Amino acid sequence: MKKKLFISTLAIVLILSMSVAMFAGCGNVPDFGEQTLGITKPTNVETSATLTEDMTAFQMLAVGIENFYDAEYVASFYNGSVKTKVVGLTVTQLVESLKIRKGKGDADGENANDASFFADSRSYSSVAKLYEQMIITPDEVKYINAADKKTKYDKNEKKWSVTKWNDVAKFDDVEDLAKEKQNNPTILWMYNLQEDYVIPAGEKLPVKKDAMSETTAVEKKDGYYTFTISFDPTETTKDYIGTMKQQLEGNAGMKVEGLTFEELKLQVELWDNGLIKRLFVTESYFMKLAGIINSSMTLYSDTQFTYEEIDGYRYEDHVATFGKI
Secondary structure, three states: OEEEEEEEEEOHHHHHHHHHOOOOOOOOOOOOOOOOOOOOOOOOOOOOOOOOOOOHHHHHHHHHHHHHHHHOOEEEEEEEEEEEEEEEEEEEEEEEEEEEEEOOOOOOOOOOOOEEEEEEEEEEOOOOEEEEEEEEEOEEEEEEEEEEOEEEEEEEOOOOOOOOOOOOOOOOOHHHHHHHHHHOOOOOEEEEEEEEHHHOOOOOOOOOOOOOOOOOOOOOOOEEEEEEEOOOOOOOOOOHHHHHOOOOOOOOHHOEEEEEEEEEEEEEEEEOOOOOOEEEEEEEEEEOOOOEEEEEEEEEEEEEEOOOOOOOHHHHHHHOOOOOO
């Protein structure tokens, strides 16, 4: 039987909300700096899956995913960046997201274990501004987003604010939210990761022919393992690409054509007790938009994890901010 991993979607609508012409991807990899969340190994968290040193990188990743869903509490902070050219000017799009889960997760995205979630998604550049928040509990599902162009970001203070919110939308369950918003914050991202889709080191990427796989062997560090896996970008996104196309068209208000994933790479840091420490993801894709965009672009992201309620990442504190940032 093939081992399958579902990591789900953070709404990567971002860039195409700008509805402007002529932008093309730039290849500068951002420096995400030192880890600031979950910098010490969690010692009071029970894990259901165990690592062994003879495991492959993919098997270790599978352990990390299983333990992520089985943890009773987890908060993750996502920081993404993509540079694009807009009418000849380089624009950097900042993307951030916080997800907090209280209770065991559900890899199928149905919240079968009745956990409680807070999630937000924020995106900012000189031409695109987005902010949304979601609360999911066994009793209610609520969604709110900022009114058009009413999100502000202070670069010096690294502080977000919204001057006007739209009305709160309510849903019967998380599946209805996911269907309506093309976003299910209860799961990690939305790739279908199977061991058969791993591209061995030294092989060319099947779509991006000028690029090589960056898959590496597992390396043991002080208290954690690290490895990189390049995946077949077409096979791993078959269940995701339609959703992404709907997200993009919904934000741009224009038809997206030729959307093709060209690269998917995960650089993983995994505590030696089997909990995910940090994830770097490189996601490249090509698209055409309304005859004015015909280019490839790359989104780089860094996600850090904590499995304990700590200042700044407490569920109740963030629920209290719903519609009040």
